[in-house]
Amino acid sequence: MKSNTLAAVAICAMIFTFLAAPATAGEEKGNGTVTYSPAAVETVELPDGSMMQRSHIMGIVLADDPSNSIHLASQDCFGTTVISADGTAIGKGYCDAVDADGDRWWIWWHNGPDANTWGFMGGTGKYEGITGGGTTTPLAQMADGRTTITWDGHWTMK
Numbered sequence: 001m002k003s004n005t006l007a008a009v010a011i012c013a014m015i016f017t018f019l020a021a022p023a024t025a026g027e028e029k030g031n032g033t034v035t036y037s038p039a040a041v042e043t044v045e046l047p048d049g050s051m052m053q054r055s056h057i058m059g060i061v062l063a064d065d066p067s068n069s070i071h072l073a074s075q076d077c078f079g080t081t082v083i084s085a086d087g088t089a090i091g092k093g094y095c096d097a098v099d100a101d102g103d104r105w106w107i108w109w110h111n112g113p114d115a116n117t118w119g120f121m122g123g124t125g126k127y128e129g130i131t132g133g134g135t136t137t138p139l140a141q142m143a144d145g146r147t148t149i150t151w152d153g154h155w156t157m158k
Helices: 002-020
Strands: 026-045 051-063 074-083 089-098 104-111 116-123 131-141 147-157
Touching: 026 074, 051 089, 074 104, 104 131, 116 147
Parallel strands: none
Antiparallel strands: 026 051, 026 147, 051 074, 074 089, 089 104, 104 116, 116 131, 131 147
16 A cells, blocks of 8 residues: 555656656758848949948748748848859848747848858747757749758747
8 A cells, every 4th residue: 555655746746847847949940941032232342352241131931841930920031132243142131030929030131152151149938048049942943032041940939
């Protein structure tokens, strides 16, 4: 009888510990595409023959998996790209996004000849405390300024 009571206490303690334990952060990964349309673009020719382009572009994030938390988020991105006389481009900027629930997240981005990377800077609601990032690859550049990229990444939501 005594061993049954101890076993029941041990089981109850394990259940309580499991229920009281803080939830672990949600690991997520994804990939997909974003098509951006220019909202405003300013191009300035620099004295060395290079050009600087300041851009405000808007897009919709499409995840290959529609259950992904950032699927169908709308983005506003701002950045500056310097294009050297030989055509090499290096750009940096940031985007803010809002999902269907009204929660927001921010990312930084860097495009260059060696890599195109991005990372989360934070967010609100379910994205508060988010960390992680990934890479992008240019897919299409249209004559009217629309651009499509592919993206992949992984992140942790607190």
